[in-house]
Amino acid sequence: MKYFRPVILLILLYHCTQPEQYPPLLEETSHLRDSTMAPFYHGVASGDPLYDQVIIWTRVTPQDSLPDIDVVWEMAVDDSFQNVVNKGTVSTNPNKDYTVKVDVDGLDAGTSYFYRFHALGKSSMIGRTRTASNDAGEVKFGVVSCSNYEWGYFNAYGALAQEDLDAIIHLGDYIYEYAPGGYGDTTLGRSPIPNKEIITLQDYRSRYSQYRLDKDLIAAHANHPFINIWDDHEIANDSYKDGAQNHQEDEGSYEERKKVARQVYYEWIPIREGSKHYRTFDFGDMADLIMLDERLEGRTYIADSLGDPSLADSSRTMLGKEQRNWLISQLRSSDAQWKVIGNQVIFSYLNWGHPTFNINLDSWDGYPIEQQLIADVLKELDDVVIITGDTHTAWAFEATNKPFDEYNQDTGEGAFAVEFGTTSINSSNSNERFPDSLVLLHEQKIINSNVNPHLKWGNMRDHGYMILTLNEEGAKATWKFMETIKEPRLDIKETKTMWVNSGEVKLKE
Ligand SMILES: [Fe+2]
The missing domain is CATH 3.60.21.70 (Alkaline phosphatase D (PhoD))
Known part of the structure; x- marks a missing residue:
C-alpha cells in the first residue's frame, strides 16, 4: 500500500491547482442575444423612483454556470461618469437567475442620473434614470x-x-x-x-x-x-x-x-x-x-x-x-x-x-x-x-x-x-x-x-x-x-x- 501514496498525493495536488470547471450555461433564448452586449445582453433598467432613491437593475449572463459573480455598479450625474455620486459591489448567482438589483440611495430629488454595471471584465450599456421630483411645475x-x-x-x-x-x-x-x-x-x-x-x-x-x-x-x-x-x-x-x-x-x-x-x-x-x-x-x-x-x-x-x-x-x-x-x-x-x-x-x-x-x-x-x-x-x-x-x-x-x-x-x-x-x-x-x-x-x-x-x-x-x-x-x-x-x-x-x-x-x- 505504501507504494501508492505518492501517486494519490500527486492526483490530489493536480486537482487542487486546476481552475474549477463549471458546465456551460445553456439558455433557450441565447439565439436572441446581441453579442456586442455580452455579458449584459438584457441591458439595464431602473424603477420605483423616490426623492432620494431608485432601483437599478441588470442581468449578467455568464458563459458557464458560475456559482457567484461580483458586479460593480456606479451612478453619476453625467454620462461620461466623471462625477460619480454613488457606487458599490453586489453579487449575483443562479438563485436570482443572475439578475442584479440595487436600491441606490443618497440621491437628489427630481434629478436625472446615469448608471452602469461592470462584471466579468466587461461593462454594461449606460442607463438613464430619474428620481421623483418634489417641486416640479x-x-x-x-x-x-x-x-x-x-x-x-x-x-x-x-x-x-x-x-x-x-x-x-x-x-x-x-x-x-x-x-x-x-x-x-x-x-x-x-x-x-x-x-x-x-x-x-x-x-x-x-x-x-x-x-x-x-x-x-x-x-x-x-x-x-x-x-x-x-x-x-x-x-x-x-x-x-x-x-x-x-x-x-x-x-x-x-x-x-x-x-x-x-x-x-x-x-x-x-x-x-x-x-x-x-x-x-x-x-x-x-x-x-x-x-x-x-x-x-x-x-x-x-x-x-x-x-x-x-x-x-x-x-x-x-x-x-x-x-x-x-x-x-x-x-x-x-x-x-x-x-x-x-x-x-x-x-x-x-x-x-x-x-x-x-x-x-x-x-x-x-x-x-x-x-x-x-x-x-x-x-x-x-x-x-x-x-x-x-x-x-x-x-x-x-x-x-x-x-x-x-x-x-x-x-x-x-x-x-x-x-x-x-x-x-x-x-x-x-x-x-x-x-x-x-x-x-x-x-x-x-x-x-x-x-x-x-x-x-x-x-x-x-x-x-x-x-x-x-x-x-x-x-x-x-x-x-x-x-x-x-x-x-x-x-x-x-x-x-x-x-x-x-x-x-x-x-x-
Ligand atoms: Fe392584456
Missing part, C-alpha cells in the same frame, strides 16, 4: 400596458424610449403566459419561449428573458424608470387570489404557480422588494401615485354571469379589505393636488354593447359593492385621475357608475373623477379580428351614446401608449398610436389629446 408619465411578444413588434416601447418623461407607469400584462399560437400572430416569427404555456420557475424565467432581449423594451427600460404593477397574465389569464381562468388542476398547485410567478417578476422587474405589491409614489405637491394590486392581494373569484347572486354580496372584493382601507386612507390623507390611481381593470361602468357580452365581470363592474364604496370616497375629493390598462383600448371617461341619475352628460356634474385608459403596446384589439370599418361602427355604438353617456372618447383599433401630464392647471392625456406592430417601425400615425381642468371632471378635447 409639471409631472409627465408614460402609461402603458399589455405587451405580447407574439402579436408583433414592441414599437410603442421604442417610441416611448425617446419621450421626455419622469417615469413610465406599467399597468400590467408585461408578459403573457400562453403557448405558441395560444394568443398571438404566428406568422411573424416571434414565437414565445419556452414552446409551451409557462408554469414552472424556469418557464417564467425564460419568458421574461425573451421579452427583455427585445431591443425596443431594452431601450424603454434604459431611458426611463418604470413603476410596474402586475395584471393577470404575469400569472395566468383572469387570475384572482385563489385561482385563474387559465390555471387547471393538471397544471399543479395554483399557490405554487403564484409563488413562482411572483418570484420571477421580482427578479426581472426593477421594483423595490417589499411584502406588498400595492404602494404609493409621491411627486411633491403635484401628485400622489397610488398603485393597486387587483389580482393577487385579495380579489375574490370572477363571476361568470350577471345572474351570479354573489354580485350583490359585500364580501365580493377586488382589493381585499386591508388594501381597500389602505387605498381609502391614502386618498383621504393625500396633500398632493392630483391623486392618480394606477388601476389594472376599468373602474367606470362600461357597457361593451355586444349582444352576448355587455358587462365585463373581470373589471370593477364585477365587484359592484366595492366599486360604489370607493366611488363614494372619490366623490369627497377633487382632482382624481384613474389610469387603467387591460382592455387593449384607449378610453376617456367622466368616471361614474350606473344608474346615471346623478350624472349630467353635458356638464359632467355628478362624475367623481376622470378615467383614462391606455391601449395595448401590441396585444390584439378589435382590429386584429375585424375590419376597421366594423370596429368604427362599434365605437360609435358605445361611445358618447345612451348606453355609456359618460364615455367621451375611445379607440378600439390601434396600439401605442399614453402620456399623462399633470400641472396646476389640469390633467392631460395624450394617446400616441403606432403606424404598425407587424414590422419594426417607430412611426406614430395619430395622436389624440383630452384633458380636464383642475377642480373639474368635465373632459375637453
Whole structure:
C-alpha cells in the first residue's frame, strides 16, 4: 500500500491547482442575444423612483454556470461618469437567475442620473434614470400596458424610449403566459419561449428573458424608470387570489404557480422588494401615485354571469379589505393636488354593447359593492385621475357608475373623477379580428351614446401608449398610436389629446 501514496498525493495536488470547471450555461433564448452586449445582453433598467432613491437593475449572463459573480455598479450625474455620486459591489448567482438589483440611495430629488454595471471584465450599456421630483411645475408619465411578444413588434416601447418623461407607469400584462399560437400572430416569427404555456420557475424565467432581449423594451427600460404593477397574465389569464381562468388542476398547485410567478417578476422587474405589491409614489405637491394590486392581494373569484347572486354580496372584493382601507386612507390623507390611481381593470361602468357580452365581470363592474364604496370616497375629493390598462383600448371617461341619475352628460356634474385608459403596446384589439370599418361602427355604438353617456372618447383599433401630464392647471392625456406592430417601425400615425381642468371632471378635447 505504501507504494501508492505518492501517486494519490500527486492526483490530489493536480486537482487542487486546476481552475474549477463549471458546465456551460445553456439558455433557450441565447439565439436572441446581441453579442456586442455580452455579458449584459438584457441591458439595464431602473424603477420605483423616490426623492432620494431608485432601483437599478441588470442581468449578467455568464458563459458557464458560475456559482457567484461580483458586479460593480456606479451612478453619476453625467454620462461620461466623471462625477460619480454613488457606487458599490453586489453579487449575483443562479438563485436570482443572475439578475442584479440595487436600491441606490443618497440621491437628489427630481434629478436625472446615469448608471452602469461592470462584471466579468466587461461593462454594461449606460442607463438613464430619474428620481421623483418634489417641486416640479409639471409631472409627465408614460402609461402603458399589455405587451405580447407574439402579436408583433414592441414599437410603442421604442417610441416611448425617446419621450421626455419622469417615469413610465406599467399597468400590467408585461408578459403573457400562453403557448405558441395560444394568443398571438404566428406568422411573424416571434414565437414565445419556452414552446409551451409557462408554469414552472424556469418557464417564467425564460419568458421574461425573451421579452427583455427585445431591443425596443431594452431601450424603454434604459431611458426611463418604470413603476410596474402586475395584471393577470404575469400569472395566468383572469387570475384572482385563489385561482385563474387559465390555471387547471393538471397544471399543479395554483399557490405554487403564484409563488413562482411572483418570484420571477421580482427578479426581472426593477421594483423595490417589499411584502406588498400595492404602494404609493409621491411627486411633491403635484401628485400622489397610488398603485393597486387587483389580482393577487385579495380579489375574490370572477363571476361568470350577471345572474351570479354573489354580485350583490359585500364580501365580493377586488382589493381585499386591508388594501381597500389602505387605498381609502391614502386618498383621504393625500396633500398632493392630483391623486392618480394606477388601476389594472376599468373602474367606470362600461357597457361593451355586444349582444352576448355587455358587462365585463373581470373589471370593477364585477365587484359592484366595492366599486360604489370607493366611488363614494372619490366623490369627497377633487382632482382624481384613474389610469387603467387591460382592455387593449384607449378610453376617456367622466368616471361614474350606473344608474346615471346623478350624472349630467353635458356638464359632467355628478362624475367623481376622470378615467383614462391606455391601449395595448401590441396585444390584439378589435382590429386584429375585424375590419376597421366594423370596429368604427362599434365605437360609435358605445361611445358618447345612451348606453355609456359618460364615455367621451375611445379607440378600439390601434396600439401605442399614453402620456399623462399633470400641472396646476389640469390633467392631460395624450394617446400616441403606432403606424404598425407587424414590422419594426417607430412611426406614430395619430395622436389624440383630452384633458380636464383642475377642480373639474368635465373632459375637453
Ligand atoms: Fe392584456
